[in-house]
Amino acid sequence: MKRSALGIAFTLVALTGLHADEGMWTFDNLPAARMKAKYDFTPDAAWLDHVRLATVRFPGGTGSFISGDGLVLTNHHVGHGWIERVSDAAHDYVKNGFVAKDRQAEIKVPGLELATLMAMENVTAQVAKAAGDPREALARLARESGARTGLRCEPVSLYQGGESWLYSYKIHKDVRLVMAPEYAIAAFGMDWDNFSFPRHDLDFSLFRVYEDGKPYVPPHHLAFAPSGPKYGDLTLVVGHPGHTSRLETLAQMEAYRDALNPARIRTLDRTRKALHAFAARGAENARIVSGTLMGLENSYKVFVNETLGLKDKDAMAAVAAAEKELREAVAKDPALQASTGRSWDLVAEAMARRSAVARESAASGGSLLGYVHGLLRLEEQLALPAAQRGAGYRTDKELEARRAALGGRRLTNPGLERETFLAAAKGALEDLGPDHPFVKALLDGRSPEAATQALFDGTRLLDPAARAKAAEAGVKGSTDPLVVLGRRLFGIQESLRKVREETEAVIAEQGARIARARFQVKGRSVYPDATFTLRLSYGAVETYPANGTLAQPFTTFGGLYDRADAWGPDAENHSWELPERWVKARGKLDMSTHFDFITTNDIIGGNSGSPMVDRQGRVVGLVFDGNIESNAGRFFFDPRVNRAVSVDASAILEALSKVYDANHLATEIKSK
Amino acid sequence: MKRSALGIAFTLVALTGLHADEGMWTFDNLPAARMKAKYDFTPDAAWLDHVRLATVRFPGGTGSFISGDGLVLTNHHVGHGWIERVSDAAHDYVKNGFVAKDRQAEIKVPGLELATLMAMENVTAQVAKAAGDPREALARLARESGARTGLRCEPVSLYQGGESWLYSYKIHKDVRLVMAPEYAIAAFGMDWDNFSFPRHDLDFSLFRVYEDGKPYVPPHHLAFAPSGPKYGDLTLVVGHPGHTSRLETLAQMEAYRDALNPARIRTLDRTRKALHAFAARGAENARIVSGTLMGLENSYKVFVNETLGLKDKDAMAAVAAAEKELREAVAKDPALQASTGRSWDLVAEAMARRSAVARESAASGGSLLGYVHGLLRLEEQLALPAAQRGAGYRTDKELEARRAALGGRRLTNPGLERETFLAAAKGALEDLGPDHPFVKALLDGRSPEAATQALFDGTRLLDPAARAKAAEAGVKGSTDPLVVLGRRLFGIQESLRKVREETEAVIAEQGARIARARFQVKGRSVYPDATFTLRLSYGAVETYPANGTLAQPFTTFGGLYDRADAWGPDAENHSWELPERWVKARGKLDMSTHFDFITTNDIIGGNSGSPMVDRQGRVVGLVFDGNIESNAGRFFFDPRVNRAVSVDASAILEALSKVYDANHLATEIKSK
Structure with missing residues (x-):
């Protein structure tokens, strides 16, 4: 009681100082001195x-081996799509x-591949020496290395091109589903509680890697700690953060804030509403879109809150100050000034071009319009001699890949396509007005409803066989209404594509120059932006000021039942309804078991499913989310409020034993 | 899950429409049609x-009779000071x-008086007819009525003077403490959780009114409902909201936001820090200041969050729009324009005068400086002929009251006075700078520490006997350092007093004109600002968007233990430490018992302890707080997020039976 807002003030000073736990560090460049000073811990080789x-690495996420028999722990939401794939209406x-x-x-989960990072090689010098496009040089090195080692070698560009690496992975192709809790407990609170804290989600699932038909024996696996962390404990996250834009320029962030994100948010909002409408028309509809919808809702909430974060004046002032400092350092060095002095302005100009077409870009991005534009672009390119074609349309192999992609393109469901197309058409009319060339071409003088009806009544290209044929034989002379629509839109879509490609090229080139300049000025004291490659983040269990008080560092099973009791099973379309197993297990559980908890680890999408380990490398938690205050984490880490949210290791074991009758799994996890 | 932010949008539309549950209505002017339309309920006479x-009515709060034997229910925090008064270090x-x-x-609680409102009489017409100052006319009518009825009659001015009423109370002077839970459970979460939700406070206490040495049999008492409310249930709050400023002008709110509140916040912050420092020096110190400190922390949090609320652009735009509408209506009516056309500008000018001296006013407001200024002003006034003296210094009775107040003035504790004086002196130096006349007079060239030491080492006026003597005999020629300091500051304090009195007079006069104009335009469709008189508020159990999700409408005992488990007993100076009784009772309680809950009732300080009743007039809850989003409730009610927080009736009964071995009280409450 005796500290109140004073306590907040102290915390702010402590956290915004040089000891913030910011950073998604590459394994070759850990901030050892800072970790040692703050946590008295230095990981050795x-x-x-x-x-x-x-x-x-999972597709889009992370996992870890947690037994000598190849058992793999990840989030339920990382496994969700795969669990869906092995499900059907009856199961x-x-x-x-x-x-x-x-x-x-x-x-067995068809198509699921996991990857373990076996080796990392810095090839910056080789790439610098190579002639031609450095990206192509790096790709060539990766192909050569892969052929040599038999591993899957991926080119990795760090610091916006400032460093070039080869990362080599062992690929696991036989992956089987072992255990998944009910979606309702994995995502308890559903979209409402997504990103919020206090949180009560058992967001884990278990898979097993097989090799030659037998459980795979990984050379390394993580032991579980006897219990989760205590308040203040050091926590280390190993995982694959997907994408950050922290080394981007102020102009880029302002463009996202003011134009690109708002356009994206409007489109996402329309699409999610269309999907909800589709799902509301039957249980099977709902099942089909549940994974897509979860992803959409997630993106929507991220963009909304990221945009709010970008409006934080203090945070943006810090970005501006850091940029000013770097630009001044560049200006003092004639060589840097020559290579990089104009880079910020060139990026700003490129972003202005993108911002100017943000709304029509967003409107033209639907899956159906993208598909038909691809068909017509292939037709256009094929009409040219190979040497005059654009990148990706030159060799037979490239063309084959194009055709395969267009022919195999998975249009989710005709009813759903129609729903989203209509929503997008209405949105374009609303956002751009009836006189905009894009809208004129899209609607051709009809209402969105009439245009949608004509399109979906007439087109045969929703049929996979017709799509495969169109990809092979082309659509020259076709009167299919989708093709006719595509031809009307082609010029506009091409000009938007050019804006996108040209500005991307400028941003990539100038971003790399800025990154190299930052290197020269700052060395490797900074971490590179996330690239869905392996990183280490360090932090600790720590509260933050929220909701007029302090966020409690942990939730417990008791809190889960509190929230379920408070809402009851029916509220907000069953958002807080407990699965039957959990209703029955109530009397058996230790209610004080820690359930979810928050730490200062710097994470982002792609870190989902990352193991959170203690200094002994033992699992204490499973990362599954950031709090809503961290939704601008793509651009900056705010140590005052950014928190990672994890499932406590003890909640997983307690649930396996007492709720899921899965003592065999709990025992396997606990065995040495 | 299927509604997400869409749900929020619908809620906003619904709540900001004409059906918001806003209003602290007088019993003679309920919005019957609105209540009927929304809740199908019209209370009869x-x-x-x-x-x-x-x-x-409690001092500063509300309570209710809940048994035929005069048992009274109120908040713990309303009873806190009285519980403290019957406590000592051993008890x-x-x-x-x-x-x-x-x-x-x-x-028996010495000094505690409760009041029941027996009658209300509208005397607006009589006051209008009376000659002279209408406030004096109203006071005279109250004296006459009191003499006639034997009740305590109080003058009540509603609508900023637009209506004049006489409220007559029966006074209960023998009030005894019956039951109080431990402070740690009454205010679980302490200052941290104060105003926040979800909340887990058992903020109730029980008293009993006696008459002639026997339990008083009230003519009416409230039955308890069999259980607390369900989600969406109508809830009615009967109580004494203390003070709102909702009919004040935009200029007033802006002045609070920009100058007066910030100055007040700085002073409160310094005082609370000084009290914390004092409390940290021993258990007895802590005990002495615990009540004061709770009030201070409360005020501090209110002012901080009220000021945040005043920065809400949408809310302030609504205030501005309403004011514009009224001013336009006034401008169209020549008589109104003549009486009120300039009123807003005159109020704005007065507020500007107050804002200009906000910092020095705040700095000069300490208890010691106020005391010595009172002494010296009495001396100054006594030197004048009675006819030339200021109000309150003319009659012998008035002078006697002044002397009694000055002599009996309770300076809490010499150590504490010293701590707060030093903090205020440092603050004045920091806020006003060394060259400000007030600072020069206060410090007389010394450091704050040296000035404080000289004052407290030298003055004898911390001794009650010396103070009594000074009040009687005056301080002419005194060399006591406090008196010397008072003489140096006298001119400045007098000029500040004059600004205060003159601006208050302008604001009262022009505010009354605006209120009368609003009457003429709007009739009694609006409710008057709160005046610590009886009001009815209607609402319902309802969530609000908070923390990225929806606030759960109820908490449960399970949530209490969740929060205690999450923090552990030692965190933040034991803020979430459960009392021993609660640790022991854990196995006995029904964890799903609703504990606290939120409703849309429009309440404010003074409503603390108000009974919340259902349509049958039965107690379903006990109001104890507003959420932090309602901290600007003094100025406006924001239906999107303003929520009242109450203890659930079932939590009180469950705790009495299972935690406090007080079945005799539970039985008394439940008996018909």
Whole structure:
């Protein structure tokens, strides 16, 4: 009681000082001195190898080996789409959860591949020496390395091109579903509680890697700590943060804030509403779109809150100050000034071009319009001699890939396409007005409803066979209404594509110059922007000021039932309804078990499913989210309020034992 | 899940429409049509008489009779100071709670008086007809009425003087403490959770009114409903909201936002820090200031958040629009224009005068400086012929009252006075600079520390006997350093007093003109600003968007233990430490019992302890707070987020039975 807002003030001073736990660090460049000073911990090479080799990359997320028999831990929401893929109407493992009673019952997941990072090689010097486009040089080095090692080698460009690396992965192709809790407990609170804290989500799922038909024995796996962390404990996150824009310029952030994000938000909002309308028309509809919708809602909330974050004057002033400092340093050095002096202005000009067409770009981005534009662009390119074609349309192999992509393009569902097309058409009319060339071409004098009806009644290109044929044989002379529409829009879409490509080229080139200049000025004291490659983040269990008080560092199972009791099962379309297993297990659970918790780790999308480990490299938690205050984390880390949200290791074990009758899994996880 | 931010949007539309539950309505002027339309409920005269006569006014709060034996329910924080008064170091009922095993064990509380509103009379016409100052006319009518009825009659001015009323109270002078929970559970979360939601406070206490040595049998008392309300249920609050400024002008709100509140916040912040420092020096110190400190922290948080609320552009735009509409209506009516056309500008000028001296006014407001200024002003006035003296210094009776007030003035504690004086002196130096006349006079060339030491080492006026003598005999020729300091500051303090009195007069006069104009334009469709008189507020249990999600409408006992478990007993100076009784009772309680809940009722300080009743007039909850979003409630009610926070009736009964071994009280409350 005796500290109140005073306490907040002290915390702010402490956190905004040089000891903030900011950074998604590459394994070759950890801020060892800062970690040592603040947490008295310096990971050695063996520690780093251990956690790296026990970590896997999922499509869009992260996981980790947690047993010697290849058991893999990740989030439910990372596994969601895969769980959906092995489900059907009769076996809805998303809704009902899944527990394999034994290994025979584990379900192979078609298409799911996991990757372990085996080696990293800095090839910046080789790339610098190579002639031609450095990106192509790096790609060539990656191909050569992959052929040499048999590993999947990926080119990695750090610091906006300032460093070039080869990352080599071992790929696991036989991955089976072992256990998934019910969606309703994995995402308790549904879209409402998404990103919020206090939170009560059991957002985990278990898979197993097989090799030669047997459980794979990974060379390294992570042990579980006897319990989750205590308040203030050091926590280390190993994972693959997807994408940040922290080294981008102030002009870029302002453009996102003022034009690009608002346009994106409007489009996302329309699409999600269309999907909700589709889902409301039946249980099977709802099942089909549940994964897509979860992703959409997530993106929508991120963009809305990221945009709010970009409006934070203090945070933007800090970005402006850092940029000013770097520009002044550049201006003092004649060589830097020659290479980079104009870079910020050139980026600003490019962003202004993008901002100017933000709304029509957003309006033209639907899956159907993208598909038909691809068809027509292929036709246009094929009409040219190979040497005059654009990148990606020159070799037979490239053209084959184009055709395959267009022919195999998965249009989710005709009813859903129609719903989203109509919403987009109405949106374009609303945002751009009836006299805009894009709208004129799209509607051709009709109402959005009439245009949609004519299109969907007439087109045959919703049929996969017709799409495959169109991709092979082309659509010359076709009177299919989708093709006719595509031809009307072609010029506009081409000009938008050119703006996008030209501005991307400017931004990439000038961004790399700025990054190199920053290198020269700052060295490697900064971390590179996230690139969905392996990073380490350090932090601690820590509160933040929220809602007029302090956020409690942990939630408990008791808090889960509190929230369920408070709302009741029916509120807000069952957002806080407990699955039957949890209603029944109530009397058996230790209510004081820590459930979810918050730490100062710097994470972002792609870190989902990352193991959170202690100094001994043992799992204490499973990262699954950032709080809503961290939604501008793509652009900056605000140590006052940015927090990672994790499932406590003890909640996973307690739930496996007492809710899911899965003692065999709890035992496997706990065994040495 | 299917509604997400869409849901918020719908809620906003619904709530900001004409059906917002805004208003602290007088019993003679309820918005019956609106209540009927929204909740299908119209209280009749018997219903209104029943709840009015079962309600009591506490000093600074509200309570209600809840048994036929005069048992009174109020908040713990309304009772806090009185519980402290019957405590001592050996019997700390604030810390340890108190349960009277039987009626003999109930403790008489010296000085505590409760009041029941027996009658209300509209005397606007009589006051209008009376000659002279209308306030004096109203006071005279009140004296006459009191003499006639034997009740305590108070003058009540509604609508900034637009209506004049006489309110007559029956006074209860024998009030005894029956039961108080431990402070730690009454204010669980302490200053941190104050105003926040979700909340877990058992903020109630029980008193009993006696008459002639026996439990008083009130003509009306409130029954408890069998359980608290459900989500969406209509809730009615009967109580005494203290003070609002909702009919004040935009210029007033802007002045509070920009000058007066910031100065007040700085002073409050310094004083609270000084009190914390004092409390940190020993348990007895802490005990002495605990009540004062709670009030200070409360005020500090209110002013900080009220000022944030005043910065809400949408809310201020609504205030501006309403004012513009009224000014235009006034401008169209020649008589109104003549009486009121300039009123807004005159108020704005007065506020500008007050804003200009906001910092020095705040700096000169300490208890010691106020005391010595009072002494010296008495001396100055006594030197004048009675006819030339200021108001309040003319009659012997008035002078006697002045002397008694000065002599009996309770300076809390010499150590504490010193701590706060030093803090204020440093603050004045910091805020006003060394060259400001006030600072020069205060410090006389010394450092704040040296000035404080000289003052407190030298003055004898901290001694009550010396103060009594000074009040009687005056301080002419005194060399006491406090008197010397007072003489140096006298001119400045007098000029500040004059600014205050002159601007208050302008604001009162012009505010009354504006209120009368509003009457003429709007009739009684609006409610008058709160005046610590009886009001009815209607609303319902309802969520609001908070923290990226929806606030849960209720908390439960399970949530209490969740929060206690999450923080542990030691965090933030034991802010979330459960009392021993609650630790022991954990296994016995029904964890799903609703604990606290939120409603759309429009309340403010003074409503603390108000009974919240259902349509049958039965207690479903006990109002104890507003959420932090309602901290600008003094100026406007924002239906999107303003929520009242209450203790659920079932939590009180469950705690009495299972935690406090007080089945005799639970039974008394439940008996018909």
